[in-house]
Amino acid sequence: MKLSPSELLVLQTIQQSGGISRKTVADKTGLSQASITKISKMLLEQRFIVEGNRIGSGQGRKEVLLYPNPDKFYFLGIDIGGYRVRLALADYNLEISHEHEYLMTEFDEREDVLQELMMRIDAFLNESGRTHIDAIGIGVTGIVDSGRSRILNIPNCNGWDNLNIVHEMERRYRCPVYLEESGRAMACGEKILGKARDIEDFIVVHIAFGVVAGVFINGQPLRGFNNVAGLLGHITVDDKTYRCLCGNYGCLETTVTYPMLEEEYRNKQGDGPRMLDAYGMNNKNALDVCITAGKSIGVVLSNVINLFNPAMVFVGGPVFDHFPLIFEEVKRTILLRANRFATVGMKLAKSSFHDRQGIMGALALAGSRCLTEEIERLEVRGS
Ligand SMILES: [Zn+2]
Structure with a gap:
């Protein structure tokens, strides 16, 4: 009706x-x-x-x-990361009832990754006993076109280039499909379901196997001309270090992701316990790696804070969850480096959903846009 x-x-x-x-x-x-x-x-x-x-x-x-x-509508969230794909089914209150995840490498050899993904979604829905869903939200750690209908690229993953995912899924599942870059989806999750409900200007940064970020200004997500605003991971921190997948040298992403922290630690430590265990034992090399990473993230965020003057900066992901020292170092660096007028009253906090920020963002997209679009359509018709 x-x-x-x-x-x-x-x-x-x-x-x-x-x-x-x-x-x-x-x-x-x-x-x-x-x-x-x-x-x-x-x-x-x-x-x-x-x-x-x-x-x-x-x-x-x-x-x-x-x-x-809760039983009036059901939403499907899809979180496509560089490392894994997560699916979640949620009710109208965005409470998750079913969840499943796959490794991205499982799609490596497939001729048609989209068909493969939809086959897995079919099996997932079958298992959950749901035959109809009302909207789908997709967050993707990659580049999304400005029409928000295609995935243009997912770094390091073959077969995902120029994928007409929205059109194909709308046809198959007969419901609206909302696609968003994952940093922006995570920020939407924070705005709709998390701690940013009453905040208009904020940034969400998530660091795991990559760096993603979403910026909200005046209550709206920042997109930019080509829908790629927020490429925090590719800001240069030290151009004398490694070459990044993007072709540039010394991007933040080449120094602070989880695998890069492990590698840095291994270069210093040689043999011995894993970085996470070594960190727990206050191993000097592990702590040094964390301090260096925290400084790099802090410097980049200080620049972003000077540029956008957010009220809050939310950080999350395994890099912050496993190594609290990085969070402390980021905080210290921001206080030292960002303009003191920009940081008056500004807060740095952990994001609401930790490791699940991506999937909650995808569900928030489906749940909120579904109704908002209906209202916008009515307003256009009425005006
Ligand atoms: Zn880069």
């Missing part, structure tokens, strides 16, 4: 709230209490929303909170 603009507005307000009273919906939307009563009655009957517990105490009238009905 088609909803009217006011009905969609009310539904979106309830969806973004995590539990909200009718009165607060009226305050937030500017609609009258009578309209909210009528609309919420219809949304309850059509099972878009459900009622929760009564809240409030004392003499006043107790209010019933409204929630999105």
